[in-house]
Amino acid sequence: MAPRAYELVLRTFVVKVWMPRYRSEVPQYAYLFNSYYNAAGDMHRRDLRGLISRPTVRETYRFRESIDDCVVKLLEGADEALFEEMEPVLTLGLHHEQQHQELLVTDIKHVLAQNPLHPVFAGAGTGDPGLEGSNAKQRPESPTPATTPQRFVEFEEEIVSIGHDGKGFSYDNEGPRHRALVPACSLSNRLITNGEYLAFMEAGGYTRPEFWLSLGWTTVNEQRWQAPLYWVQRDGAWWNFTLSGFRRVNESEPVTHISYFEADAYANWDGARLPTEFEWERAASGLPIEGNFVDDQRFHPAPANGDGLPSGRHDASGLQQIYGDVWEWTRSAYLPYPGYRAVPGALGEYNGKFMCNQMVLRGGSCATSRNHIRATYRNFFQPEKRWQFTGIRLARDL
Numbered sequence: 001m002a003p004r005a006y007e008l009v010l011r012t013f014v015v016k017v018w019m020p021r022y023r024s025e026v027p028q029y030a031y032l033f034n035s036y037y038n039a040a041g042d043m044h045r046r047d048l049r050g051l052i053s054r055p056t057v058r059e060t061y062r063f064r065e066s067i068d069d070c071v072v073k074l075l076e077g078a079d080e081a082l083f084e085e086m087e088p089v090l091t092l093g094l095h096h097e098q099q100h101q102e103l104l105v106t107d108i109k110h111v112l113a114q115n116p117l118h119p120v121f122a123g124a125g126t127g128d129p130g131l132e133g134s135n136a137k138q139r140p141e142s143p144t145p146a147t148t149p150q151r152f153v154e155f156e157e158e159i160v161s162i163g164h165d166g167k168g169f170s171y172d173n174e175g176p177r178h179r180a181l182v183p184a185c186s187l188s189n190r191l192i193t194n195g196e197y198l199a200f201m202e203a204g205g206y207t208r209p210e211f212w213l214s215l216g217w218t219t220v221n222e223q224r225w226q227a228p229l230y231w232v233q234r235d236g237a238w239w240n241f242t243l244s245g246f247r248r249v250n251e252s253e254p255v256t257h258i259s260y261f262e263a264d265a266y267a268n269w270d271g272a273r274l275p276t277e278f279e280w281e282r283a284a285s286g287l288p289i290e291g292n293f294v295d296d297q298r299f300h301p302a303p304a305n306g307d308g309l310p311s312g313r314h315d316a317s318g319l320q321q322i323y324g325d326v327w328e329w330t331r332s333a334y335l336p337y338p339g340y341r342a343v344p345g346a347l348g349e350y351n352g353k354f355m356c357n358q359m360v361l362r363g364g365s366c367a368t369s370r371n372h373i374r375a376t377y378r379n380f381f382q383p384e385k386r387w388q389f390t391g392i393r394l395a396r397d398l
Helices: 003-018 044-049 059-077 081-111 194-202 214-223 260-269 276-284
Strands: 121-122 130-133 152-155 158-160 178-182 185-188 229-233 238-240 243-246 325-333 360-362 379-380 396-398
Touching: 003 059, 003 081, 044 214, 044 360, 059 081, 059 325, 081 121, 081 238, 152 158, 152 243, 158 243, 178 379, 178 396, 194 260
Parallel strands: none
Antiparallel strands: 121 130, 152 185, 158 178, 185 396, 229 238, 238 243, 325 360, 360 379
16 A cells, blocks of 8 residues: 555544544654645655655555554444544545555556666566566567547537436545536547557657647647657657567557647647547446456556457447546546535545646546546546556547
8 A cells, every 4th residue: 555645544534533642653754655735734845755765665564554553443443423434534545545556557667667678567468566677578469450440429419417426435526416518529439549649640740839739839849759658769660668568559559648738639630629528427427337447457558449358348339448448638627516615624635626737537547446437537637747547539529
């Protein structure tokens, strides 16, 4: 478990609240492990966190175990009333931990990608983490069927209910549930592939400002982007780094590690646009949550009709890859729903404080747990971010 998620949620919001006599054996950890909760106290500078080599792994596990012991004692001694009081915070902590587990997958990939030896994370053909060296046998690639032509699925104009219905867990930013008018539109039946994105690159997509938002064009030139993150051109061919090793770009796989700026520029070049989050949620509503998730231990997006993946990856209309593979950028800014109010205190900082300068993504990715995603789940990132498994689904007006 990521120590920051564990320490902040359980220690700060459970143990310290319901065990007032609790005293941390290392008080400085409250400062060190605070990610962003201003109400929880001061925190270490974010730009320096990657330089921290202590506490050691053993010390971190010991601290974690001490918190575990406190939580177990609390639960064992809690009556029904106290448990009902603690249960929402404990549940939030568990879901928050799933978010950190996803971030660990993407962080591991980012760290390994900096190594010129191109270490392999996933064991050959097994999906078992091994952190093997560059000479280790990489996961064999399965034969890839030809990509089916992209087509658009049409939806009529409709007033729909948006947001979580209150049955089961949800984050506060998924509500309140409200009605929204969704104009007639069409959504691509699948994700954009590497091959299709290569066509954009070969057409000069990274050198033609007419496709880019102003801030996106500035970012492209400042960062000298020429391709998705982790792509490298060698001997006239494009290669990319994956958690199963460094290999040639598979044109049938969904393009990933794309910023919002790149997704929007591609859509403009293609004569389309990105869907709104309301169009996406309407299309996803009622579909089974099936797809390529971290549970399958592929650790990489799969072709729309790839083999060896869970069945039922499309609905009757032909929509594919709605869940899993890549988080899908939408053109919706991350803003509160009508009537939204953050809860008071530090827990209110969980989502509400980030509702500025971010864009919404939907659907989960190959690094997301299957039981962590739902149609109303709202992920969000700044438009220039590329390290997550993010990709493109197109939409058009009717």
